[in-house]
Amino acid sequence: ILNVEQSPQSLHVQEGDSTNFTCSFPSSNFYALHWYRWETAKSPEALFVMTLNGDEKKKGRISATLNTKEGYSYLYIKGSQPEDSATYLCASYNTDKLIFGTGTRLQVFP
């Protein structure tokens, strides 16, 4: 059974705080790790797609790292803003399909 786990399930931070969350995934038959941001009342949008061990990607204040040997990825948000409030989904592509985790729900208070 393929399991993609995310932690924490939810997170409340103050504006300006930096934060990070974790995605763990099976390392066997691994091809790619995706991060998506899902804002309320909108569609999930891709943040990053990473494939190589040691990959590190950055988009503005958000960055992600990938460890394919041990099967985990971290997503970092530097200086959180209220507009960062969303559910962050990771998904692992193993064998032949993308399997999503249950997400980390982030709320940033002004």
Added chain:
Amino acid sequence: GAGVSQSPSNKVTEKGKDVELRCDPISGHTALYWYRQSLGQGLEFLIYFQGNSAPDKSGLPSDRFSAERTGGSVSTLTIQRTQQEDSAVYLCASSFQGASYNEQFFGPGTRLTVL
């Protein structure tokens, strides 16, 4: 350019009725996916179409669920004899060629409520 569109955006139906959900993928995307998110759950894979290949139906929860993709473009997800546990947001996504490194583009979803 136009993104993935889905219709209807909301559907309320009575238990036992059939429903059809529609997805228009991004033009040129050969891969199309259906997911659903039930209350408090993550995104659950349902079915995957890639070009002219036979679809991967491994995520369909029961034989009441079926999907087709006509002409390699529009897809419909049909749920027969709906049950209350079918209530969920049904999301469609498409990607270019469906490779592992291709990001998926999601539609706005259809919220299905079965009374």
